[in-house]
Amino acid sequence: MYDCVVIGGGPGGICAAIYAIRAGLKTVILEKLGVGGQIAVSDIIENYPGFPSISGPDLMRNFEDHAKSVKAELVFTNVKKIETGDEGLVMHTAKDPIKTKTVVICSGAEPKHLGFKGEMEFMGRGVSTCGTCDGNFYRNKPVAVIGGGDTAVKESIFLSRIVDKIYHIHRRDRFRAEKVLQDRIMSRENIEFCWKSNVEEALGDDSGVTGLRIKDIESGKTRDLAVDGIFVFVGINPNTSFVDCKKDDQGFIITDVNMATSIPGVFAAGDCRVTPLRQVSTAVGDAAIAAFKADEYISELEGRSYEKVAKL
Amino acid sequence: MYDCVVIGGGPGGICAAIYAIRAGLKTVILEKLGVGGQIAVSDIIENYPGFPSISGPDLMRNFEDHAKSVKAELVFTNVKKIETGDEGLVMHTAKDPIKTKTVVICSGAEPKHLGFKGEMEFMGRGVSTCGTCDGNFYRNKPVAVIGGGDTAVKESIFLSRIVDKIYHIHRRDRFRAEKVLQDRIMSRENIEFCWKSNVEEALGDDSGVTGLRIKDIESGKTRDLAVDGIFVFVGINPNTSFVDCKKDDQGFIITDVNMATSIPGVFAAGDCRVTPLRQVSTAVGDAAIAAFKADEYISELEGRSYEKVAKL
Numbered sequence: 358m359y360d361c362v363v364i365g366g367g368p369g370g371i372c373a374a375i376y377a378i379r380a381g382l383k384t385v386i387l388e389k390l391g392v393g394g395q396i397a398v399s400d401i402i403e404n405y406p407g408f409p410s411i412s413g414p415d416l417m418r419n420f421e422d423h424a425k426s427v428k429a430e431l432v433f434t435n436v437k438k439i440e441t442g443d444e445g446l447v448m449h450t451a452k453d454p455i456k457t458k459t460v461v462i463c464s465g466a467e468p469k470h471l472g473f474k475g476e477m478e479f480m481g482r483g484v485s486t487c488g489t490c491d492g493n494f495y496r497n498k499p500v501a502v503i504g505g506g507d508t509a510v511k512e513s514i515f516l517s518r519i520v521d522k523i524y525h526i527h528r529r530d531r532f533r534a535e536k537v538l539q540d541r542i543m544s545r546e547n548i549e550f551c552w553k554s555n556v557e558e559a560l561g562d563d564s565g566v567t568g569l570r571i572k573d574i575e576s577g578k579t580r581d582l583a584v585d586g587i588f589v590f591v592g593i594n595p596n597t598s599f600v601d602c603k604k605d606d607q608g609f610i611i612t613d614v615n616m617a618t619s620i621p622g623v624f625a626a627g628d629c630r631v632t633p634l635r636q637v638s639t640a641v642g643d644a645a646i647a648a649f650k651a652d653e654y655i656s657e658l659e660g661r662s663y664e665k666v667a668k669l
Numbered sequence: 670m671y672d673c674v675v676i677g678g679g680p681g682g683i684c685a686a687i688y689a690i691r692a693g694l695k696t697v698i699l700e701k702l703g704v705g706g707q708i709a710v711s712d713i714i715e716n717y718p719g720f721p722s723i724s725g726p727d728l729m730r731n732f733e734d735h736a737k738s739v740k741a742e743l744v745f746t747n748v749k750k751i752e753t754g755d756e757g758l759v760m761h762t763a764k765d766p767i768k769t770k771t772v773v774i775c776s777g778a779e780p781k782h783l784g785f786k787g788e789m790e791f792m793g794r795g796v797s798t799c800g801t802c803d804g805n806f807y808r809n810k811p812v813a814v815i816g817g818g819d820t821a822v823k824e825s826i827f828l829s830r831i832v833d834k835i836y837h838i839h840r841r842d843r844f845r846a847e848k849v850l851q852d853r854i855m856s857r858e859n860i861e862f863c864w865k866s867n868v869e870e871a872l873g874d875d876s877g878v879t880g881l882r883i884k885d886i887e888s889g890k891t892r893d894l895a896v897d898g899i900f901v902f903v904g905i906n907p908n909t910s911f912v913d914c915k916k917d918d919q920g921f922i923i924t925d926v927n928m929a930t931s932i933p934g935v936f937a938a939g940d941c942r943v944t945p946l947r948q949v950s951t952a953v954g955d956a957a958i959a960a961f962k963a964d965e966y967i968s969e970l971e972g973r974s975y976e977k978v979a980k981l
Contacts, residue, residue: 375716375718376716379805380801380827382830403738404688404957406683406684406687407719407728408719409739410738420718420719423719423720425721426715426721427721489691492691496693515968518692518964537969537972541972614944632926633958634961636957638684639957640954641718641950642952645946645948646945649945649946650945652827653827656827656830659853659856660853
């Protein structure tokens with residue numbers, strides 16, 4: 358039986374494993390595909406403190422080296438279900454079931470894509486799904502923002518302080534974001550709203566994005582916007598279907614400040630949980646706490662069995 | 670007027686500045702003495718993900734380089750008081766007052782010292798104040814733990830899974846830690862309790878600590894314990910006297926999940942706030958959220974003034 362199973366091999370998962378192993382817990386990382394999570398597909402990361410500017414794959418190699426230095430065990434398998442029971446927790450995977458005392462879920466989340474031409478081709482080279490991560494790369498340049506929900510409007514407000522001009526594209530004639538956010542976005546002077554418009558195609562060349570073609574839904578007329586960046590905010594999917602704990606309506610796991618989920622012994626950290634910000638920095642902060650609390654949970658279990666024996 | 674004043678130049682403060690500056694906020698870091706915070710005086714750090722093993726000063730140099738890369742403004746001054754008012758927030762310092770829209774407090778905390786001979790001489794070379802940070806350096810070795818409160822007992826339980834043997838020294842004949850923690854520590858088989866004992870002296874040589882001399886309070890007899898590490902847990906002092914917001918009874922700042930304090934526009938991150946764990950990883954996670962929320966707070970202010978004008 359393991360002391361701690363970490364689900365996910367991104368920055369959060371690797372940090373949780375480092376903390377759990379250094380705390381003396383028998384630990385394994387279960388990863389579906391390959392280590393790295395979202396950052397493995399990031400072009401340049403400039404906001405993980407200590408690395409002024411580093412490519413996603415390079416940063417991930419540093420994390421991997423760190424995992425190796427603590428001799429972390431890594432198993433490539435997909436967790437299908439977490440079963441709870443008196444004898445601990447059981448991870449059901451494509452391979453043999455894995456028993457453990459605690460679990461730290463660092464399974465991440467994936468931004469949804471819109472499906473326009475060039476969206477994936479230019480992802481990380483002009484197309485982005487995170488203003489906090491990439492906004493600074495477009496300082497004093499024109500960008501497009503796509504989406505009509507709370508996140509899209511918040512991100513547009515955020516970006517408006519950094520970039521030269523924003524074309525905010527939405528397929529309807531108004532945002533569905535909450536009223537107070539609508540007031541805020543209307544106060545920005547460098548945002549041009551392109552209502553009732555569909556996104557046709559990201560334009561670009563070898564250097565990356567150079568523009569965005571949109572189409573007026575009513576007139577059918579297309580318009581080419583000269584932008585260096587395209588920010589797509591059409592939702593984000595957490596990878597949490599394998600666990601049956603309390604979640605919000607989008608499927609993000611609800612935790613307390615100790616990263617504890619509604620299932621005793623199961624903790625969650627990083628992008629997969631309800632959190633104000635999804636960054637490498639926040640994932641490692643969450644994960645350190647989660648592993649620390651997993652260790653404390655085990656001491657609690659052991660203390661309880663000692664009490665039982667002492668009472669006999 | 671600044672958009673954001675960051676108080677403290679440790680890992681949290683530098684991370685907050687990176688996020689604030691990349692978000693387009695006019696930002697300054699106010700630091701009392703020198704950048705680095707607690708880690709500048711740490712010997713080796715092996716749990717900040719991405720750096721498998723690095724000296725405290727070297728890690729801090731990486732943080733400093735990062736701050737320079739975003740052109741962070743750093744002013745050496747001691748904040749004496751944060752004044753709140755309709756026109757924003759005013760930092761009173763030894764120099765001119767500094768006006769700002771938001772503040773992120775990353776002023777840290779300092780572990781208390783006991784004052785025994787050799788304590789400071791061997792700090793970072795055998796004497797430690799953090800089990801999560803340094804426990805792993807004493808894997809399968811004997812160590813001493815000093816203290817009788819919740820933290821001392823929790824840390825002893827934590828260390829018991831990693832080290833070979835613990836001598837737990839306390840000047841009274843029982844712990845003042847809560848009952849459940851006392852049960853837990855009694856369930857550990859590799860802890861020897863040295864009750865009613867005072868700490869006399871850390872023994873050691875150029876290689877670091879080799880032992881600890883304790884003295885039985887009643888008999889006056891001394892005993893030399895052969896240990897490689899000495900963990901001192903006699904309390905921790907947050908640097909928060911300059912701000913008049915909600916705090917716990919030890920002076921740690923109380924925040925919500927957005928790192929907001931009880932004063933609008935004032936946020937706190939890292940060691941100075943009430944948090945389950947005090948690490949570089951958690952400080953940067955907190956700080957990223959605090960800066961992100963400071964930016965959102967400013968947008969809120971601007972949205973409100975826009976609404977006011979729109980209503981006229």
